[in-house]
Amino acid sequence: MQELKEKYAERDVEFVSMYVREPHPEERGFRKYRQHETYDQKLAYAKELVETKNLDIPVIVDGMDQRHHETLGNLPNMAYVVDKDGRVRHAETWLLADHVDRVLAELVTADDPSRPVIPTIDTSGVGAEI
Secondary structure, eight states: OHHHHHHHTTTTTTOOOEOOOOOSSTTTTTTOOOOOOSHHHHHHHHHHHHHHHHHOOOOEOOTOHHHHHHHHHTTTEEEEETTSSSSSEESSSBBOHHHHHHHHHHHHHHHOTTSSOOOOOOOOOOSSOO
């Protein structure tokens, strides 16, 4: 997301992340993180994530009831592209930066055809091999 934010910084595109829950509480590599028991604990985990990942994207923290996350689909890594009129233009159940890049390139180019944007992000080599 950071790469996309930097790419579209001059094109009136905003990025927001929502911290919802620990996807792998107490599992290998995440042993110190348990599922949240209080909102203060959830906020502390979100702040640690921002610091650890050096994020400069605003991070909102869903409530303990997960109401917003459930409304949006309740999956761990969803992505939405919403246009200036508030319409969802793209939704995916797992964030793939190259998909979001293509959609954003189309939207910002349509908004200002004199400054076309070419999708450049390639995530085809990212992820676990099956």
